[in-house]
Amino acid sequence: MCGIVGLVCNENINSTLIRDMANTIKHRGPDDEGFIFLSEESIVLAGGDDTSDKVWNSNFLYSPKSHINSLEGKKFKVALGHRRLSILDLSPAGHQPMCDEAQKVWIVFNGEIYNYLELREELKQKGYTFITNTDTEVLLKSYIEWGFDCVSKFNGMWAFAILDLRKNILFLSRDRFGVKPLYYYKDDNYFAFASEIKALLRLPFIKKEVNYEAVFDYIALGLEEQGEESFFKGIRELKPSYNIVLNLNNFEFKLHKYYELLYYDKFEKYNPEKEKKYISEIRELIFEAIRLRLRSDASVGSCLSGGLDSSTIVCVMNEIIKNQHLSQVGDYIKCFTASYKDDKVDESNWAKIVVESTKSQWIRTFPTEKELIEDLEDLIYTQDIPFGSTSIYAQYRVMKAAYESGVKVLLDGQGGDELFTGYTGYFPTYYRELIKNFDFTDLINEIKNVNNSPIDIKSIIKMAIKSELGKFLTFPKIRDFLIKRISYPISLLNPEFYKEFSYRIKDRQEKIPNSLNQQLHQLITGFSLKRLLRYEDRNSMRFSIESRTPFADDINLIEYCFEIPSVYKIHNGFSKYVLRQAMDGVLPEQIRKRVDKVGFATPEEKWLRINKGFVEDIMFESHILKDIANIQKLKNDCISFNTQ
Numbered sequence: 001m002c003g004i005v006g007l008v009c010n011e012n013i014n015s016t017l018i019r020d021m022a023n024t025i026k027h028r029g030p031d032d033e034g035f036i037f038l039s040e041e042s043i044v045l046a047g048g049d050d051t052s053d054k055v056w057n058s059n060f061l062y063s064p065k066s067h068i069n070s071l072e073g074k075k076f077k078v079a080l081g082h083r084r085l086s087i088l089d090l091s092p093a094g095h096q097p098m099c100d101e102a103q104k105v106w107i108v109f110n111g112e113i114y115n116y117l118e119l120r121e122e123l124k125q126k127g128y129t130f131i132t133n134t135d136t137e138v139l140l141k142s143y144i145e146w147g148f149d150c151v152s153k154f155n156g157m158w159a160f161a162i163l164d165l166r167k168n169i170l171f172l173s174r175d176r177f178g179v180k181p182l183y184y185y186k187d188d189n190y191f192a193f194a195s196e197i198k199a200l201l202r203l204p205f206i207k208k209e210v211n212y213e214a215v216f217d218y219i220a221l222g223l224e225e226q227g228e229e230s231f232f233k234g235i236r237e238l239k240p241s242y243n244i245v246l247n248l249n250n251f252e253f254k255l256h257k258y259y260e261l262l263y264y265d266k267f268e269k270y271n272p273e274k275e276k277k278y279i280s281e282i283r284e285l286i287f288e289a290i291r292l293r294l295r296s297d298a299s300v301g302s303c304l305s306g307g308l309d310s311s312t313i314v315c316v317m318n319e320i321i322k323n324q325h326l327s328q329v330g331d332y333i334k335c336f337t338a339s340y341k342d343d344k345v346d347e348s349n350w351a352k353i354v355v356e357s358t359k360s361q362w363i364r365t366f367p368t369e370k371e372l373i374e375d376l377e378d379l380i381y382t383q384d385i386p387f388g389s390t391s392i393y394a395q396y397r398v399m400k401a402a403y404e405s406g407v408k409v410l411l412d413g414q415g416g417d418e419l420f421t422g423y424t425g426y427f428p429t430y431y432r433e434l435i436k437n438f439d440f441t442d443l444i445n446e447i448k449n450v451n452n453s454p455i456d457i458k459s460i461i462k463m464a465i466k467s468e469l470g471k472f473l474t475f476p477k478i479r480d481f482l483i484k485r486i487s488y489p490i491s492l493l494n495p496e497f498y499k500e501f502s503y504r505i506k507d508r509q510e511k512i513p514n515s516l517n518q519q520l521h522q523l524i525t526g527f528s529l530k531r532l533l534r535y536e537d538r539n540s541m542r543f544s545i546e547s548r549t550p551f552a553d554d555i556n557l558i559e560y561c562f563e564i565p566s567v568y569k570i571h572n573g574f575s576k577y578v579l580r581q582a583m584d585g586v587l588p589e590q591i592r593k594r595v596d597k598v599g600f601a602t603p604e605e606k607w608l609r610i611n612k613g614f615v616e617d618i619m620f621e622s623h624i625l626k627d628i629a630n631i632q633k634l635k636n637d638c639i640s641f642n643t644q
Contacts, residue, residue: 001028001029001085001087001110001111001112001541001545001546001547002028002082002083002084002085002108002109002110002111002195003022003026003027003029003082003083003110003199004080004082004108004109004110004159004160004161004182004193004195005018005022005025005080005082005108005192005194005195005199006018006078006079006081006161006192006194007191007192007203008077008078008079008170008190008191008246008248008251009077009078009190009191010188010190010251012039012075012076012077013076013077013079014073014074014075015037015046015071015073015079017079017204018037018080019035019048019068019069019081021081021192021194021200021202021203022035022048022081022082022199024196024198024199024202025083025194025195025196025199026050026083027541027542027543028083028196028541028544029082029083029085029544030544031084031086032051032052032055032082032083032084032086032094032095033047033048033049033051033081033082033084034046034048034051034055034064034081034082034084034095034096034097035047035048035064035079035081035082036079036080036106036163037071037076038078038079038163038165039076039077040077044065044071044074044076045064045066045097046064046065046066046067046068046071047066047067047068048067048069051095052092054091054092055092055095058093058095060092060093060095060131063092063095077248078163078170078248080097080106080108080161080163082108082109084096085408085546086297086298087112087296087297087298087409087546088112088116088134088135088295089132089134090298091132093131093132093134094134094136096108096109096136097163098134098136098137098140099140100140100144104166105140105162105164105165105166106162106163106165107139107140107162109139109158109159110158110159110160110180110195111156111157111160111175111179111180112135112157112158112293112548113135113139113154113156113158114155114156114292114293114295114554115154115155116135116138116156117295119138119154120138123138123145126145128141135156139154139158139160140162142154143162143164143171148243148256148258151173151243151258151259152258154175154555155292155554155555155556156553157179157180157548157549157553158175159172159180159181159195159238160172161193168247168248168249169246169247169248170244170245170246170248171245172184172193172243172245172246173243173244173258174238174240174241175553176241176259176261176553176555177240177415177525177530177552177553178239178240178533178534179533179536179537179549179552180195181237181534182195182237182238183195183196183230183236183237184200184235184236184238184244185200185203185206185234185235186253187205187234189205190203191246191251191253196384196538197230197231197232197235197384197385198384200232201232201235206232206235207233207234208232209232209233209234210231210232210233211229211231211232212497212500213229213501213504214229214230214231215231216501216504217504219490219493220490220493220498220501220504220505221504221505222388223527224385224386224531225237225385225534226527227239230385231385240525241257241258241259241260241525242256242258243255243256243257244256261521261524261558261559262559262562263518263520263562263563264562264563264565265515265517267433267436267439267515267567268565268567269439269442270567270571274568275568275578278564278578279578279581281560282560282564282578282582283582283583283586285560286312286316286550286579286582286583287316287319288556288557289550289554289556289557290313290317290320290411290550291320292550292554293411293548293550293554294328294329294411296328296408296409297328298409298546299330299334299406299407299408299409300326300328300329300407300408300409300410300411301333301334301335301336301402301407301410301411302314302317302333302335302336302410302412303335303336303337303398303410303411303412303413304335304336304337304354304362305337305338305347305351305413306337306347306348306349306350306351306352306353306354306591307413307594308413308420308576308579308580308587308591308592308594309413309414309417309420309422310412310413311350311351311588311591312416312579312583312586313411313412313413313550314333314335314354314358314360315354315583315586315588316583316586317333317358318333318357318358318360319586321333332359332360333361334360334361334363334402334405334407335351335354335360335361335362336363336401336402336405336407336410337362337363337364337365338364338365338367338395338398338602339364340366340367340603341366342606344601345601345602345603347598350590350594353588353590353591354588354591357588363401363402363405365398365400365401367397367602369603369606371397372390372393372607375396376393378542379392379393379396382396382538382539383534383535383539384538387535389604390602390604390607391601392539393602394602395535395536395539396539396542399539399540399542399543399545402545403543403545408544408545408546409545409547410545410546410547410548411547411548411550412548412549413551414529414536414549415524415529415533415549415550415551416551416576418520418523418524418528418529418551418552419520419524419551419552419557419561420551420569420576420579421516421575421577422575423523424454424463424597425463425519426520426569426570426575427453427455427570427575428461428463428464428467429467429513429516429519430446430566430569430570431464432464432467433514433515433516436514439567442567445572446572446573448573449572449573449574450573451595452572452574452595453573453574453575454575454595454596454597467512515566516566516569516570517562517565517566517569520562524558533549533552536549561578564578574595575597580592580593
């Protein structure tokens with residue numbers, strides 16, 4: 001896990017720009033730094049203050065030859081920078097930028113290719129040799145062997161840039177589901193990229209202007225950085241499953257989608273024999289996904305909320321280390337939990353069941369409203385853009401606790417709700433699917449067993465009706481009438497601001513799913529998962545922690561799950577049915593059959609009400625909003641509402 005930056009210019013650029021970009025994201029890679037500069041005459045390699053003496057004195061082809069400060073004032077056409085968090089092969093061999101033996105192909109890479117050992121052996125059979133034990137070298141030589149198609153071979157998470165001097169191109173890629181970030185900027189003279197927006201904002205030619213389209217999406221629709229747009233004009237996000245190829249000869253820019261997740265969309269009635277097959281395969285794939293993500297030369301632990309997903313990860317890790325001692329994990333798994341005194345949001349009792357069952361080492365953090373205010377500025381800077389709740393702070397504190405405990409790699413359950421039906425909104429979709437296909441036997445069975453669901457039948461019906469009403473939003477006049485009166489955030493918007501950007505409501509409106517698998521597909525490839533992964537990446541990297549999410553990026557597990565018909569994903573009233581069945585004998589029964597869902601909650605309302613001065617400070621007048629009296633009322637309601 002690392003941070004990457006790059007800059008290409010039709011004219012000459014100063015070396016200090018790439019240095020400043022890399023320093024801005026030092027938290028992503030405090031262990032090492034490296035740079036490559038390309039001019040019309042030569043290639044120059046450089047290190048910095050955090051480049052170790054072992055790297056400077058090594059004999060590797062890609063060792064730095066200069067300190068970057070000594071290059072100040074010199075001009076270059078292309079520059080790449082890298083900040084390293086050492087996870088695989090902790091030796092100087094893992095230094096980046098890394099090149100092939102001919103020094104014609106160079107790479108800066110953020111992420112992990114978990115099947116790198118298998119790919120390494122495949123490449124060895126083709127005659128390749130390796131001088132490091134890194135997945136970076138495997139990625140580099142995979143590109144040399146398979147070209148742009150190399151990404152189809154990878155099981156993992158990545159954002160990388162490859163400078164291919166043979167073709168005179170820059171090739172960038174982002175993983176299939178957006179675990180690792182990559183932002184870029186392009187105009188007629190410059191192309192720049194970075195792991196985080198804040199690094200791009202260091203460039204003087206990028207104006208720090210608000211993108212009001214993104215602001216509208218955030219306030220009116222509750223969406224954060226959809227598509228390619230960011231909150232800053234001109235800065236774009238490379239979408240998951242996309243590649244970029246930049247021709248350095250003519251500055252031609254090509255964007256290409258390399259992957260599309262398919263899903264089974266035919267209806268099938270429940271079959272007990274098929275269920276056994278699916279359960280067996282899912283169990284095996286989960287174990288393999290987690291086993292691969294335990295590959296590390298640095299210490300490994302796990303997040304643990306007490307929910308089904310994180311509990312599954314901890315319990316499977318425990319089963320693995322029973323049969324194979326892993327020094328990076330140790331004899332006892334280190335688990336990290338955010339706890340509160342408020343029983344409504346605290347899940348410590350559930351996490352405790354898992355800890356006692358696995359005999360794990362339990363490290364808890366207790367975020368408070370006072371600490372939230374103290375850390376808020378850093379939290380906002382960490383996340384780069386606005387976010388929706390204080391649950392992000394709970395995750396921030398979990399990552400901080402891991403850092404303070406000396407753990408560098410954490411497994412986490414992000415993606416489990418999108419993969420295995422963890423949200424209540426899946427139930428009305430599934431009910432509609434049963435009705436549409438005249439499967440009233442299973443529908444009656446689901447209604448009878450609704451007590452096993454995290455939602456009651458009345459709520460399911462309300463959600464189904466609301467979803468059906470959503471179809472009328474395709475008619476502009478009806479859409480405007482309903483939205484302005486039903487949506488509270490939109491009712492607060494300045495009419496002119498709403499009128500200017502209201503087209504985005506229709507543009508951003510997702511198709512109402514016809515099946516459960518279609519809805520799962522929308523969430524795992526759309527806004528839901530990508531947003532959660534952004535929180536995860538920024539919070540973990542803030543504390544130089546590599547976060548690994550088997551349910552969000554293991555391609556074998558994900559593709560198999562989307563081959564399973566809907567009827568095995570919600571069954572007998574249980575959400576995540578196939579996961580629960582697959583974890584029989586692995587999870588404690590209280591966890592496996594747990595039906596309530598808290599989510600990654602915090603005592604948010606209590607925190608805001610206690611911090612009255614804070615609430616008063618953040619409420620402000622803006623040309624985006626109308627009727628300041630209503631805004632003031634909202635503020636007063638928040639402040640005056642007591643916590644009895």
